[in-house]
Amino acid sequence: MAHLITGGTGFLGVELARKLLARGAEVVLFDLQPDMEALGDLADRLTVLRGDVSGWPEVLNAVNGRSIESIFHLGALLSVPADENPWAAYRVNANGVMHVLEAARIFGVPKVIFSSSMGVYAGNTGHIDESTVQAPDSMYGVTKIFGELLGRFYHRKFGIDFRSARLCTVVGLGARTRHMTQYMAWMIERSLKGEPFEVWVAESTSNPFIYYRDAVRALLMLHDAPADKIRTRVYNLAGTSSTAVEFARKVREHLPAARITFRPDPDAMRLFGKGIGTVDEKAAREEWGWQAEYGVEQAILDMKRSFEAGKS
Ligand SMILES: NC(=O)c1ccc[n+]([C@@H]2O[C@H](COP(=O)([O-])OP(=O)(O)OC[C@H]3O[C@@H](n4cnc5c(N)ncnc54)[C@H](O)[C@@H]3O)[C@@H](O)[C@H]2O)c1
Structure with a gap:
């Protein structure tokens, strides 16, 4: 059984891969532009697939036949690139999360962890908890909320154990x-x-802000938590x-x-x-x-x- 990380050679993906490998896990990375230099000494200890999360066959192929036990869906366009090209952000962030959840459903991957963002609250300078209304006016924020809600839907309808953390600036x-x-x-x-x-x-x-070591530890703790503890499902990290x-x-x-x-x-x-x-x-x-x-x-x-x- 392996863990698949989309956006796997990005800033957080590499550290997450390092921690999963340290536990003895099998790791598959999926990235639009695999950065082999960023992987350094990890490169020959895992599988790297080049692919685009907005390409449906590419996501299907990444999951098919690999006994994936969980997908960490990190691949995304971040706030500034998403604002510069909202059409690409729609394809990558909105279609990407749909493709990942759908591949999980079709191939029976039980768990999907989604990196959402505190950007869904951007502009709200008051007190924020999970009941706070999200009203971002950035394409990034809009697509992150879509991912959170789609994940909740896949959980209710198809039983995918979807979990998400809203990371603040890493x-x-x-x-x-x-x-x-x-x-x-x-x-x-x-x-x-x-x-x-x-x-x-x-x-x-x-x-x-959150330090990257804490951010990755949070994603792993969220992943590992027993299912009966997961009630809120999409969590703010302060x-x-x-x-x-x-x-x-x-x-x-x-x-x-x-x-x-x-x-x-x-x-x-x-x-x-x-x-x-x-x-x-x-x-x-x-x-x-x-x-x-x-x-x-x-x-x-x-x-x-x-x-x-x-x-x-
Ligand atoms: N870095 C932060 O401050 C921060 C804060 C909140 C949430 N997040 C979220 O965490 C996740 C990881 O962020 P990061 O800081 O590692 O960003 P990053 O830009 O370093 O990594 C993202 C990776 O996704 C890949 N990618 C982009 N488009 C893709 C596509 N179409 N198909 C496949 N891969 C694609 C990129 O090549 C890159 O390697 C993202 O989902 C981001 O929204 C990050």
Whole structure:
């Protein structure tokens, strides 16, 4: 039995694959543009398939004949690329999740884990829990809500054990795709490299982030939780909230040579609104024991350690 990860050679997919392999699991990655360099030493320990989640036969072929026990559906266009090309976002994000769920139904894959996003609440700066109305005006947010609801439908109608976590901004080294709140990780990464970084949102923009190690651990905990614990099915993860200026201050504290400036981009500000408020993650804590391990300081220090280890 194997685990299939769509978007498997992306930022989160690689770390998820690493953790699954460490458990002795068989792993199949499916990606539009497999990045073999990102896989490094993992490359010869797993199967990599090139394919497009918006292509129905390609998804069918990825699942057919492989005894897949669960699919982690991570392949997607993120917020900025989705806004630049909403038609492609519709194909990849909306058709993609339909194809994955349908392939799971046809081939009897019991479980699908879907990476949704706190972007479904973008612009809501109040208190947010799972009962909060989602009203995003980004194509990304719209397609993520579609995925969440379609998964709930496949659970009710066909018994697929669909589970989803709404990840907030994931911070870590090596993320390549620019998205609305990628400025958080890049403030740290560019500073580690000794490069200047210009933040494209206002200093007061508030946003929660989660460290990538926590994000992947959350996806695995959600995957592993006993079925009778899963009541909410689609979970908010709170992360650590910070305004852009507070986050920059923390980065400077630990990396004094950081050259971070602010030049808000009106397009980015329109897409993101005023940010995201405080998030309640009680359901994830109560139902599957979720608790983040990394705050701002721990994340910066861990990235610093990893960066220095990579150089030596
Ligand atoms: N990074 C974040 O801050 C963040 C926050 C919330 C949710 N998420 C979600 O987590 C998931 C993974 O994000 P990530 O940060 O690893 O992004 P990423 O851009 O690094 O990885 C996405 C991967 O999907 C692949 N992909 C894109 N289109 C595809 C297609 N048509 N068919 C197959 N593969 C395709 C890309 O090649 C890439 O490897 C996404 O679903 C994203 O929406 C990410």
